[in-house]
Amino acid sequence: MLRPMKTLLIIPLLFAVVGFAEARNVYRWVAPDGTVTFADRPLSQDAEVYVPQQRTPVEVAEQGDPVEERKKRKCIEARERLEQYTSQAEIRRVDKASGRIVRLEPEAREALIAEARQDAQVWCDDE
Numbered sequence: 001m002l003r004p005m006k007t008l009l010i011i012p013l014l015f016a017v018v019g020f021a022e023a024r025n026v027y028r029w030v031a032p033d034g035t036v037t038f039a040d041r042p043l044s045q046d047a048e049v050y051v052p053q054q055r056t057p058v059e060v061a062e063q064g065d066p067v068e069e070r071k072k073r074k075c076i077e078a079r080e081r082l083e084q085y086t087s088q089a090e091i092r093r094v095d096k097a098s099g100r101i102v103r104l105e106p107e108a109r110e111a112l113i114a115e116a117r118q119d120a121q122v123w124c125d126d127e
Helices: 002-022 057-062 066-087 106-124
Strands: 026-030 036-039 048-050 092-094 101-103
Touching (some): 066 106
Antiparallel strands (some): 026 036, 026 048, 092 101
């Protein structure tokens, strides 16, 4: 009874070992036109064994969260706009129809300030 059990345990182990023995190299080369090719055998004299770079969890964590990075960037932009709008007595813009520089009316300036304030509240989370 013990012998069939051992056989059942050894067979998957043998398949695993054979699978590792079958692991082949991957070759990489760059053609003169810049095309990068990967294959399981070298099809060019320039082919080199390709070893993929594996990153550790620490390296991945050091990259930062792209959502948080975007949020920080948007917060900075909103605060800079708010500072720019509030520090100027008047705001000038290019009129798209005429191409001329025009001064915004006080109501339009206040609307831009309110919009910048709102953006800062949304993106900055009480920083």
